[in-house]
Amino acid sequence: MLRMMNDFELRALRQEQRDNERAKWFIASKRREQEKEVRDERAEQNVGDLAASLVVADPIEVKSFRADLDTYDVATIEAIMENREILERLYRERDLLLERAYKQDDGTRVFKSEDGVRVFDDHGNLVSPDRVDPDEIADHYPSAESYLEQLRLIEQHEAIDQNLIGYQTQLDDARDRLDSGELSQSEFDDLRSSIENNMPVEVRRKLPDYDPTQQAELKTKFSASATHTAKLSPADMAIDPTMVPGLG
Template structure:
């Protein structure tokens, strides 16, 4: 029946796959746009330095260049996420085609010990509905399907985190367009973007970028037997100025 929960869930899963296809196309288009922006940003920074404008103008130009770098790294991370999602989905689909199908159309998996049954969405099917022993041994087990399902869910969560961060970058760029921004506001905005950067984005940054350097400092500070400090220092990192404490 059309009102069965598992049927509605399957319809929603199909819709999500279609949306992912559209997003993949959008990611590629944004990647091409960012390549053009990167060239323009590099030229803008070079002109700003050459003409020796006020310091604030130089900082804004440098920040705009950073935004393009962060945006490019985010798109790279999204495209990598797309590839992993496609692989995880293919792995799930392969097992779903081999899954045992109940009379009402549910695709289910029995545990290896043969005492429990779960459907493709992780809902347990009681023994009063389906005897686990009635599922032939050649069908995939829950222990085989569950990790692939969990990985797919984690990748979807990562994708949403990346999309949220991409929106932060768009908001930061909009803040620059709206009008004048103070040095303190600019430094605070940059610090927020660096501290809130998803690991998948940070891993896609150039190795010599300040945000990547900060991650290296954090890892060194948390390594066993490393000198004890109050926290990783941001001093000396090229291109990054920590925000000025209130009242300083």
């Protein structure tokens, strides 16, 4: 059975109830203010993004970038031609090594390592001693190291060729986007940054404003190859270092 409250207790209970309600209202009000601030920030950001997307790319910047694309295109073509000359030379030198290689009865060409314990086939795969005894290969034949290095250089420059072709496609796509005339300033800035940031070093070296000090980075890139080349005997070495960037 409920106990009857006196006036003092009733007033105290009602005051507590009002305090709780005010506290809840205050918390709810603060939460609504925070949510409004978040909505306002998002709306402001959206307006800014929309405004940026509606601004057409500056015609003067577009014209300048189009001229840059032409320069990049010429540099890319020169880089492709130079790299393919290197590849042709590497292919010829590889074929020369294959002609001089030790041939088994079935015509298979194999190469013995300089330490005399391993044998590799013409694809660079390790051959089991059960198939080919290293002792049957005389030391005057080209070594596995010289041949494997040749394969590595070919693979490296084939990858460079593919990268250059891919960059040339990016230049064509960028020119098409400029021709569309539908680029916003933001899209134009992103396109220009992408083209400049993705430029292969082989292309950058061909540009008129290329900084020669960057050559140090290229030499570091090929230093391991140069060190290994120095260890090969003249009889085994069929690579012309002057044809490989950073080795000459």
